[in-house]
Each structure stands twice: as C-alpha cells, then as structure tokens.
Amino acid sequence: MKLNRRASSLLVVIAFLQAGLAQGGVSADEAAQLGTSLTAFGAEKAGNASGTIPAYSGGLPTNTTPPGFKPGSGRWTNPYPDEKPLFTVNAENLERYRDALSETGKEMFKRYPNYRMDVYPSHRSVAYPAWVLENTRKNATSARLIKDGVALDGAYGGIPFPIPKTGNEVLWNHLLINTGVAYDAYATLWSVDGSGRSVKWAGHFTFQNSYYDPASSAEEHKKSGSFYHQHVYNWSVPAGSSGFAVLDTQTLDPTVEPRRIWDYDPATRRVREVTGLPPDLGLGSLGSLVTFDQDNLFTGPLDQFDFKLLGKREMLIPYNTHALFFETPAERILTPGHLNPDFVRWEWHRVWVVEAT
Incomplete structure (x- = not known):
C-alpha cells in the first residue's frame, strides 16, 4: 500500500493528537517497584534521612473493631491517645519550618500571630484491603487519562495512578481515594x-x-x-x-x-x-x-x-486527627480565626504538590 506525502503527514498529526489525548500507564518494569521500594499503593516505603518520617510497616490493622470502639457510635477509636507533641511551630521559630508549610499555613501565621502547630510523631497509618492493592497493581500499567486528562479509562477498584507523572493523575488519585x-x-x-x-x-x-x-x-x-x-x-x-x-x-x-x-x-x-x-x-x-x-x-x-505537578515534598500536614473529629465537642474546637490548636495534630509526611491555574 502506498501513501502520498500529504496523507502520511496527516496520519502522523492524528497519531500525535491521539497521544496527547491519552496518557498514563507506566511500564511493567516501573510498576515492579510497587511492593518493593514503593508501597503497594505507590508511596516511598523507606523513611526519610532526618528520621522525621518513619518507614512504612503496613499501617494500622484493617480491624473493624479496634480496642475501645463502640459499634454504632460513629466515632472511631484514637490509636495514639497518650502521645504528646514533639515540638511546636509558632511565630518565634517559623522561619526554621517555613519550607515545610503550605501557602495557607504561612498565611495563617501572618494573620494570627498567636497561631501555632503542635507537631506529633509521624505514623504511616494508611492501610488498604488486599483486593484494593491488587487492583492498584493492575491499574499501574492499564490506567490512562483520555480527553486531555478530564476522563479516566482502564482503572477500577484501586488507586488509578500509584506512580503519577502529571497533575491530573494526582487529582484522579484524590478523587478516587478509597x-x-x-x-x-x-x-x-x-x-x-x-x-x-x-x-x-x-x-x-x-x-x-x-x-x-x-x-x-x-x-x-x-x-x-x-x-x-x-x-x-x-x-x-x-x-x-x-x-x-x-x-x-x-x-x-x-x-x-x-x-x-x-x-x-x-x-x-x-x-x-x-x-x-x-x-x-x-x-x-x-x-x-x-x-x-x-x-x-x-x-x-x-x-x-491546568494542573501542574510540582513534585514531592516533605511537609507538615494534619494527620491522624482522631481527637479533633471524634473526641472533642465543637465549642472547644471553634475559636475565632482558626481551629483551636490544642486539638489539631500535625505530622511530617511526603506529599505530592500540584499547582492549579
């Protein structure tokens, strides 16, 4: 079969456009990192160099009746009830931790001089059922973005992009959190x-x-x-x-x-x-x-x-906030300007940073 130059050029343009509309699915070699250097859901398994983020060891048990849980209460049990803050970020030491704060966090210190963040030991408490992890492994090579990243295809029952490459992939992971x-x-x-x-x-x-x-x-x-x-x-x-x-x-x-x-x-x-x-x-x-x-x-x-993936950062974020959600009455939490810092738990964690324009 022979194609004239104009027709072959048109096919190249069509192929290029289709490639731009559909993206995703890492190679089998890259997906093999899941469960080895990466967790089965795509996080870095090792702790960080400074020791503020521990290695992942499986998360909390997937037990639906942990000690102290009262069925029908609607209130989950705090797995770390006796822990105390390691340190506090406040106006006096803010510069030391500025790189670990979000833009919102920095603005809170600017608006409220008495604002503070109590930082607790970090716990990598996330755990998923085995079938979700198995689907995540499959999604790693089969999931793809289509229609300029607005739609998702080839994923089901797990994290769609455990090894994300773009801002839209991170956002789809967020939308499809288990x-x-x-x-x-x-x-x-x-x-x-x-x-x-x-x-x-x-x-x-x-x-x-x-x-x-x-x-x-x-x-x-x-x-x-x-x-x-x-x-x-x-x-x-x-x-x-x-x-x-x-x-x-x-x-x-x-x-x-x-x-x-x-x-x-x-x-x-x-x-x-x-x-x-x-x-x-x-x-x-x-x-x-x-x-x-x-x-x-x-x-x-x-x-x-337009969602642009800026990379991964080690940041202070609210995490394991069981006391805030399940143990403290609203009148103690709600203070003018911001939540009462006494009941907000901050931890060091690695996070994907996406800029939305």
Whole structure:
C-alpha cells in the first residue's frame, strides 16, 4: 500500500493528537517497584534521612473493631491517645519550618500571630484491603487519562495512578481515594465568622462509591454508568436549610456522562435537576460559603484548571486527627480565626504538590 506525502503527514498529526489525548500507564518494569521500594499503593516505603518520617510497616490493622470502639457510635477509636507533641511551630521559630508549610499555613501565621502547630510523631497509618492493592497493581500499567486528562479509562477498584507523572493523575488519585463501598452518617459542619460567632450545619449523609465495589468489575462498572461517587445530603440544621436535600453524582468520563445534581427545596416542594452548573457556584445548602468544587478539598471535573505537578515534598500536614473529629465537642474546637490548636495534630509526611491555574 502506498501513501502520498500529504496523507502520511496527516496520519502522523492524528497519531500525535491521539497521544496527547491519552496518557498514563507506566511500564511493567516501573510498576515492579510497587511492593518493593514503593508501597503497594505507590508511596516511598523507606523513611526519610532526618528520621522525621518513619518507614512504612503496613499501617494500622484493617480491624473493624479496634480496642475501645463502640459499634454504632460513629466515632472511631484514637490509636495514639497518650502521645504528646514533639515540638511546636509558632511565630518565634517559623522561619526554621517555613519550607515545610503550605501557602495557607504561612498565611495563617501572618494573620494570627498567636497561631501555632503542635507537631506529633509521624505514623504511616494508611492501610488498604488486599483486593484494593491488587487492583492498584493492575491499574499501574492499564490506567490512562483520555480527553486531555478530564476522563479516566482502564482503572477500577484501586488507586488509578500509584506512580503519577502529571497533575491530573494526582487529582484522579484524590478523587478516587478509597472510602469503602458506601457509608451512612449524620454529619455536623460549622461556619465561624470573623467575630467568632458559629453556625451549625448538620444533616444525614449517604455516600456510595461503586468504583470500589469488590463484587463488581471494570466491565460491570462501565455498564452501570461509570459512577465513582453518588452523594445524598439531607439537611436538618439550621432551620433555614431544614428539609433541603441534594443528590450529587459524578462519573469517570464527564464528557459522556456529566456531573448531575438534583435538589429538593422544601419551600416549593419540588425536585429539580441543576444543569450547566458552574463549579465555582456557591453551595446554597451551606449558605454559599463554599463552592461546588470545594467539597473534600477539590471535587468535580478537571476541565476548569491546568494542573501542574510540582513534585514531592516533605511537609507538615494534619494527620491522624482522631481527637479533633471524634473526641472533642465543637465549642472547644471553634475559636475565632482558626481551629483551636490544642486539638489539631500535625505530622511530617511526603506529599505530592500540584499547582492549579
């Protein structure tokens, strides 16, 4: 078969464009690092040179009834109840630790001179079920980004990119963090204004993540719509939001099945589908204090930003904050300007840093 020069050039351009639209999947040799120099989910297994980050030794046991746990309480047991801070970062020693802080952390010290971070021993407590780790190993060579990184293909039931190469791959790892197949909870959120006045927002939350269903498969998941996240929120507090309900669904390919949101307004007694939703629209059920894409740090489609992977850093981040979430009443946590530092646990950890423009 012969091709003229123009036709062959066109094929080269098409191949180049297709390569730009689909990326991911490391080589088998690179994937072999999983479980050796890297953990089975892609983190560096060794500790750091300074000793502030320990080697990974398997994480907390995947026991659903740890000592002290009360079934039905909704409150997980603190595995490190007797530990004390190793040191504190404050305005006096800030320069020594500046490189370990996020931009937000630096800003907090600028705005609030009495702000502090109590730094505890680091514990690499993350642990996943064996089937999630096995799927992660498969995803390492099969997962790929398509449609300029907005959609995901070839991944199921595990971390999609345990050895990420791009910002979009890190974001997909974040969107598909393992939260189990489903959970049901009564959740409480608080907003605090500049004077320190707090408002309670609370309701019933139901969450389903069909991407992590061990009884399913990648093929069955695709047949059912490729949902990775289905949330139902039913607000009961404050009075102005009582009875307001939202169903939020998201898929692995929002270009085919876009994010869909339905809400029920008790004032009109109507259910409506919210279409063409801008991701930076204020979430009405939370008084528009946060936007739709701010849930869980970031959620929603990735087409509104350019995500650039800046690399991996050793940083101080909130970690193992069981006391904050499960043991301390809100009136002790909520202080003007920021959370009460007495109840926030900071640890050294390696993190991927992504810049979103």
